[in-house]
Amino acid sequence: MRSKINIILVLFIIISILTSCVKLKPTPDISSINSSSSKEQSSSEASSSEVSSSSSEVSSQTSSSKPDAASSKNQQTNSTKQHTSSKSSTDFSWDKGGNYSGSINIHVTSSPKTTVLSDANAMIDISNVSEGYITASYTGSAKRLKLQVKKDGKTYNYDLNNQGGEETFPLQLGNGDYEFRIMENVTGTQYIQLFSGTASVSLNNSFSPFLYPNQYSNYNASSNAVKKSFDLCMNASNDLDKVKSVYNYIITNVKYDYPKASSVQSGYLPNVDNTLATKKGICFDYAALMAAMLRAQNIPTKLVVGDVAPNGVRHAWNDVYIKGRGWITVGIQSDGSQWKRLDATFSSSNQADISNFINNSSNYTTLRIY
Structure with missing residues (x-):
């Protein structure tokens, strides 16, 4: 009993x-977004x-x-x-x-901008993809933004601030070819693509994405x-x-x-x-x-x-x-x-x-x- x-x-x-x-x-998730517009999922x-x-x-x-x-x-x-x-x-x-x-030494992210995907407003720093992360920012929009990370049919979607501040995002899908897209909310659940770029990722260590802040x-x-x-x-x-x-x-x-x-x-x-x-x-x-x-x-x-x-x-x-x-x-x-x-x-x-x-x-x- x-x-x-x-x-x-x-x-x-x-x-x-x-x-x-x-x-x-x-x-x-907004994995159904196409290159022009789409609906954000409920x-x-x-x-x-x-x-x-x-x-x-x-x-x-x-x-x-x-x-x-x-x-x-x-x-x-x-x-x-x-x-x-x-x-x-x-x-x-x-x-x-x-x-x-004592001293405190940890894995910290950086944005050296030695290799970037960018235009006049968008910046995706891929300098540290071998360490398992990217940094991204966007200026020139007062609307809600999304960063989309895609690889091998899998999609991760994140809010991206519209103040131009850089944020860190993990490459948790492992080695391979990634696509990055910055999306802007048009109205309701409608988004359009503002910028896109690709990068080939080869991690120095498979655990790296899980050792850094994001x-x-x-x-x-x-x-x-x-x-x-x-x-x-x-x-x-x-x-x-x-x-x-x-x-x-x-x-x-x-x-x-x-x-x-x-x-x-x-x-x-x-x-x-x-x-x-x-x-x-x-x-x-x-x-x-x-x-x-x-x-x-x-x-x-x-x-x-x-x-x-x-x-x-x-x-x-x-x-x-x-x-x-x-x-x-x-x-x-x-x-x-x-x-x-x-x-x-x-x-x-x-x-x-x-x-x-x-x-x-x-x-x-x-x-x-x-």
Whole structure:
């Protein structure tokens, strides 16, 4: 009887969080835009189109999303043994670090403009495509702008500010030929193309797109989130200790912001320092903060947007990669050879049985990776 009550309680908590998370949707997809004009998809249309356009991307980039049967079985066995929760720091051993006073060196983006795609108003700096990112800007428009990144039939769409400020965007689709398009909103959901260009990308390291800041997880060496990551990890002897310290700090200190979840608008971008300062946020904020803090520690980390059971609503979480090392953290075990999921939003809800939900990969469907 107690087991049934626990299961019902866990499902209630998950449904409550996901119901709030449903409004967290990155800028609606506009993959149907043609070279002259098109309609921006509605939120519901974006959801279905993303599933079809991302299926091959998911299988090639996120092995943890669909693990093999042996991996699933091992995860189930380990979760039954652990049942670890975030109720207190004593439930899971992790080092809280101290006050780091050394130098801070992280991967930072730059825009040297040695190789650019441009016209009188548009600028796409492709000087650092080998490092897994571009920067883009546009001047001369007071309307809503979009940057579209396309490769091999897959499309990522981003809001682009109309003030001429440069923003950073990842090349998460790997090596190959990319097309970049800057689009302007004409009226309603109608867009026209203002500029386009192409570039051939050969990454120096396949993990590079997940080691740098970008529009969704934006930070620099002076960010408080970066400094906090160095505080937390100052005593760590390896990357596994760093992941544990950052992950457990977030799930024990950041609370879910239900009022924000009920009012957040399409196009919302996280502010990692604000999440750290207020100690509250929605799932997008959790995932962006996690990505910033772990990338600052040179740990490849994906910010993932997708659908989560039981109702298939939109959610955000992280995949973290540590090559050749086994590790266990809050109900998730890795054999060290593939990406593994960290869902800080659910783990922060203080329920031991939620680790079983996170461990079940069938509950998560990856749509977009940043």
